[in-house]
Amino acid sequence: xxxxxxxxxxxxxxxxxxxxxxxxxxxxxxxxxxxxxxxxxxxxxxxxxxxxxxxxxxxxxxxxxxxxxxxxxxxxxxxxxxxxxxxxxxxxxxxxxxxxxxxxxxxxxxxxxxxxxxxxxxxxxxxxxxxxxxxxxxxxxxxxxxxxxxxxxxxxxxxxxxxxxxxxxxxxxxxxxxxxxxxxxxxxxxxxxxxxxxxxxxxxxxxxxxxxxxxxxxxxxxxxxxxxxxxxxxxxxxxxxxxxxxxxxxxxxxxxxxxxxxxxxxxxxxxxxxxxx
Amino acid sequence: xxxxxxxxxxxxxxxxxxxxxxxxxxxxxxxxxxxxxxxxxxxxxxxxxxxxxxxxxxxxxxxxxxxxxxxxxxxxxxxxxxxxxxxxxxxxxxxxxxxxxxxxxxxxxxxxxxxxxxxxxxxxxxxxxxxxxxxxxxxxxxxxxxxxxxxxxxxxxxxxxxxxxxxxxxxxxxxxxxxxxxxxxxxxxxxxxxxxxxxxxxxxxxxxxxxxxxxxxxxxxxxxxxxxxxxxxxxxxxxxxxxxxxxxxxxxxxxxxxxxxxxxxxxxxxxxxxxxxxxxxxxxxxxxxxxxxxxxxxxxxxxxxxxxxxxxxxxxxxxxxxxxxxxxxxxxxxxxxxxxxxxxxxxxxxxxxxxxxxxxxxxxxxxxxxxxxxxxxxxxxxxxx
Numbered sequence: 001x002x003x004x005x006x007x008x009x010x011x012x013x014x015x016x017x018x019x020x021x022x023x024x025x026x027x028x029x030x031x032x033x034x035x036x037x038x039x040x041x042x043x044x045x046x047x048x049x050x051x052x053x054x055x056x057x058x059x060x061x062x063x064x065x066x067x068x069x070x071x072x073x074x075x076x077x078x079x080x081x082x083x084x085x086x087x088x089x090x091x092x093x094x095x096x097x098x099x100x101x102x103x104x105x106x107x108x109x110x111x112x113x114x115x116x117x118x119x120x121x122x123x124x125x126x127x128x129x130x131x132x133x134x135x136x137x138x139x140x141x142x143x144x145x146x147x148x149x150x151x152x153x154x155x156x157x158x159x160x161x162x163x164x165x166x167x168x169x170x171x172x173x174x175x176x177x178x179x180x181x182x183x184x185x186x187x188x189x190x191x192x193x194x195x196x197x198x199x200x201x202x203x204x205x206x207x208x209x210x211x212x213x214x215x216x217x218x219x220x221x222x223x224x225x226x227x228x229x230x231x232x233x234x235x236x237x238x239x240x241x242x243x244x245x246x247x248x249x250x251x252x253x254x255x256x257x258x259x260x261x262x263x264x265x266x267x268x269x270x271x272x273x274x275x276x277x
Numbered sequence: 278x279x280x281x282x283x284x285x286x287x288x289x290x291x292x293x294x295x296x297x298x299x300x301x302x303x304x305x306x307x308x309x310x311x312x313x314x315x316x317x318x319x320x321x322x323x324x325x326x327x328x329x330x331x332x333x334x335x336x337x338x339x340x341x342x343x344x345x346x347x348x349x350x351x352x353x354x355x356x357x358x359x360x361x362x363x364x365x366x367x368x369x370x371x372x373x374x375x376x377x378x379x380x381x382x383x384x385x386x387x388x389x390x391x392x393x394x395x396x397x398x399x400x401x402x403x404x405x406x407x408x409x410x411x412x413x414x415x416x417x418x419x420x421x422x423x424x425x426x427x428x429x430x431x432x433x434x435x436x437x438x439x440x441x442x443x444x445x446x447x448x449x450x451x452x453x454x455x456x457x458x459x460x461x462x463x464x465x466x467x468x469x470x471x472x473x474x475x476x477x478x479x480x481x482x483x484x485x486x487x488x489x490x491x492x493x494x495x496x497x498x499x500x501x502x503x504x505x506x507x508x509x510x511x512x513x514x515x516x517x518x519x520x521x522x523x524x525x526x527x528x529x530x531x532x533x534x535x536x537x538x539x540x541x542x543x544x545x546x547x548x549x550x551x552x553x554x555x556x557x558x559x560x561x562x563x564x565x566x567x568x569x570x571x572x573x574x575x576x577x578x579x580x581x582x583x584x585x586x587x588x589x590x591x592x593x594x595x596x597x598x599x600x601x602x603x604x605x606x607x608x609x610x611x612x613x614x615x616x617x618x619x620x621x622x623x624x625x626x627x628x629x630x631x632x633x634x635x636x637x638x639x640x641x642x643x644x645x646x647x648x649x650x651x652x653x654x655x656x657x658x659x660x661x662x
Binding site for chain 1 (some may be wrong): 294297349350351352354387391417419420422423424425453455458
């Protein structure tokens with residue numbers, strides 16, 4: 001039972017990281033059709049609430065890390081479809097679950113993570129150019145902390161450190177570009193590059209214990225190949241590459257990576273969709 | 278599309294660093310030079326050579342680390358590490374050591390704020406050159422919040438070092454595959470010091486940190502390998518000074534510290550999760566507390582006899598000095614709080630196939646605040662002196 005608990009906790013933790021990658025159409029400024037829903041093994045549940053509003057939550061993760069995201073259609077700009085996206089999450093319960101003794105302890109069990117609220121605001125713009133679907137995104141991330149957050153509670157891993165870094169830094173900036181193309185009827189390829197910044201990280205740390213807290217950027221790239229069986233089922237595979245600066249220096253890593261076998265394995269994601277009647 | 282494939286291939290190449298580093302049987306050690314070294318090379322000008330061995334417990338002092346005491350702590354505050362490291366540097370400076378054999382030195386570990394302790398000591402002491410061999414190197418240890426770790430043995434010297442070699446020691450066989458994968462990989466660090474070569478004989482420093490917690494015969498393998506390395510040097514007419522934390526008691530010493538080291542409420546837990554009490558004092562029948570019982574296999578209490586028989590030791594054994602409390606080098610960091618014990622066993626040693634200056638061996642018990650191991654020093658007497 002204990003091993004199942006540890007595996008489930010870590011599954012939830014890491015699926016949160018990969019669920020922030022938008023696999024199906026939601027990576028763009030385009031919204032789901034009204035009443036259409038989509039969900040994946042690692043992807044959140046998305047629902048087209050209206051012609052102009054789409055919301056998403058990660059249903060299983062919700063119990064450990066309450067989360068919600070709302071995407072709203074905006075007026076077109078310079079020929080680009082536009083949308084704004086607002087996300088809220090409460091990571092404290094999940095982080096305190098991985099702050100534990102023994103296997104599965106990702107955070108020092110002597111450190112308690114205070115109540116924290118994450119807010120992310122993004123602006124997306126999409127346009128089809130020469131049969132390529134181009135999306136540009138920019139946004140700000142805010143980490144609100146109610147209490148004292150010990151900097152030793154950082155998890156210095158790719159994808160994790162910079163997303164949680166906003167709670168140390170107070171805010172961050174993200175930007176990226178996605179290029180998607182359909183080919184051979186049933187296949188799609190997605191190429192993207194994202195940059196996460198934690199501006200002025202070192203200078204926000206007045207406490208000498210924060211000296212050396214580095215890690216202001218993360219560059220993330222993924223390449224995904226999808227087979228779209230129908231408008232109700234899709235299989236995706238690919239990789240994610242991260243080059244980032246951490247408190248210990250710079251590191252690159254190809255993901256997902258299986259430590260025991262010291263091998264990279266491709267992403268495998270299954271997604272389902274339907275229409276609410 | 279071709280460019281995409283080429284880029285992907287490059288990404289594979291540059292992303293192939295292992296998550297947990299496993300070492301070859303023999304590999305090169307990492308070399309260091311003090312940043313503020315005023316001379317490009319320090320030459321030996323004759324005289325006695327002071328050698329020190331010290332397990333510095335990653336600069337944490339008496340920190341109640343969960344892994345080796347009755348504490349629960351994992352990551353020390355940077356202020357604590359900085360203060361202890363400065364004190365360790367000051368102590369080494371006051372000793373004016375020529376060669377320092379160190380164990381449990383962190384160079385990039387979350388638990389010590391990622392400070393490179395080898396570089397720090399070189400930059401803050403009168404030592405100029407160093408080499409390092411990792412015994413535990415992983416991107417992330419997903420246990421107890423340890424995180425990133427890189428810790429191991431180091432040799433520091435006033436004189437240039439060459440031909441530094443990391444010699445892998447056997448892994449424990451009393452662990453399952455998962456635990457073994459994320460666990461320590463102990464080693465022997467060997468380096469040549471050309472400045473101290475005499476009469477055509479090469480001079481080596483050899484550093485070891487043997488297994489501490491194995492309940493199988495891993496320690497026997499470690500000490501056997503250590504003896505083999507020293508024998509090869511001796512047979513090749515090389516001179517060596519050697520030592521380290523052997524995690525073994527001298528022949529004739531007490532070998533059972535289970536009940537002394539036992540934490541309050543602690544019980545033995547076997548592989549099935551069943552709990553039982555530890556055995557009575559000096560009982561050969563277990564269960565025993567890992568790292569506290571030095572009779573896990575036949576002959577373990579006398580494991581160091583070949584070393585005493587073949588080489589000169591800094592702290593004499595033949596006259597009983599090694600069994601005297603003033604030469605004890607270790608007790609767990611929480612032993613003083615629990616039992617008013619500062620040191621109750623000798624685990625740290627210095628040997629040479631040359632000559633120590635008579636009576637120069639000394640156990641620095643005054644450094645009690647700076648680690649759970651005390652430094653041992655002695656003066657090596659070159660043939661020419």
